[in-house]
Amino acid sequence: MKKLNCWEYNRCGREQGGARTEEFGTCPASTEKKLHGIHGGENAGRACWVVEGTLCDGKKQGSFSKKYDTCMSCDFCRKVRDEEQSGWHPSATLFMMISFGGRTGREC
Numbered sequence: 538m539k540k541l542n543c544w545e546y547n548r549c550g551r552e553q554g555g556a557r558t559e560e561f562g563t564c565p566a567s568t569e570k571k572l573h574g575i576h577g578g579e580n581a582g583r584a585c586w587v588v589e590g591t592l593c594d595g596k597k598q599g600s601f602s603k604k605y606d607t608c609m610s611c612d613f614c615r616k617v618r619d620e621e622q623s624g625w626h627p628s629a630t631l632f633m634m635i636s637f638g639g640r641t642g643r644e645c
Contacts, residue, residue: 540576540577540578540583540620541582541583541616542566542567542578542579542580542582542583543564543566543582543583543585543591543613544564544566544567544582545582546613546616547593547613549561549564549592549593551563551564551567551592552564552567552582553567553568555567561592561595562592564585564591564592565581565588565589565590565591566580566581566582566584566585566588566591567579567580567581567582568580569581569588569635571634571635571638572584572587572588572631572634572635575626575631575634576617576620576621576624576625576626577621581635583617584617584626584631585608585613585614586601586604586605586608586609586611586614586628587601587628587631587632587635588601588635589601591604593611601628601632605628609628
């Protein structure tokens with residue numbers, strides 16, 4: 538079974554080269570390479586809730602801390618969490634990977 542990225546699940550057309558990028562711009566979840574492969578997704582396509590400035594419901598979302606509660610109740614986020622179960626990466630870990638170039642701080 539192919540694991541869907543957020544832009545596939547939501548059919549927003551805002552992925553790189555998507556049908557609606559001219560109108561709304563490219564969603565940063567589709568270009569965030571530091572999370573490529575996380576939860577089996579392309580770039581941050583299965584960890585979009587930790588990417589600042591994603592485009593959800595036709596609006597640019599804010600920072601991780603501002604959108605966290607909304608994202609945790611999102612159907613797509615819940616789907617990924619259910620699919621991954623024991624392979625689920627906590628949001629704080631993913632945020633650290635983006636913030637510190639793929640390092641989680643455990644190496645220090």
